[in-house]
Amino acid sequence: MYSFLKEDLKTIIKIFLIIIVTHALFFMAYSYCMSGDAFLALRNFYEIMYNVKL
Numbered sequence: 057m058y059s060f061l062k063e064d065l066k067t068i069i070k071i072f073l074i075i076i077v078t079h080a081l082f083f084m085a086y087s088y089c090m091s092g093d094a095f096l097a098l099r100n101f102y103e104i105m106y107n108v109k110l
Contacts, residue, residue: 080105 080101087097102108 083101083105084094084097087100088094091097091100099109
């Protein structure tokens with residue numbers, strides 16, 4: 057009965073995850089170009105976006 061709602065919810069979650077992954081990859085690539093260190097770029101991404109310190 058509610059199968060269309062499940063499909064819509066799955067589609068929305070997939071789109072949201074694609075946006076997050078694309079944003080993360082872009083930010084990390086930009087940070088890598090600026091700093092030259094991949095791990096520093098990853099740490100900066102999580103610290104700036106989610107306030108999580110690695």
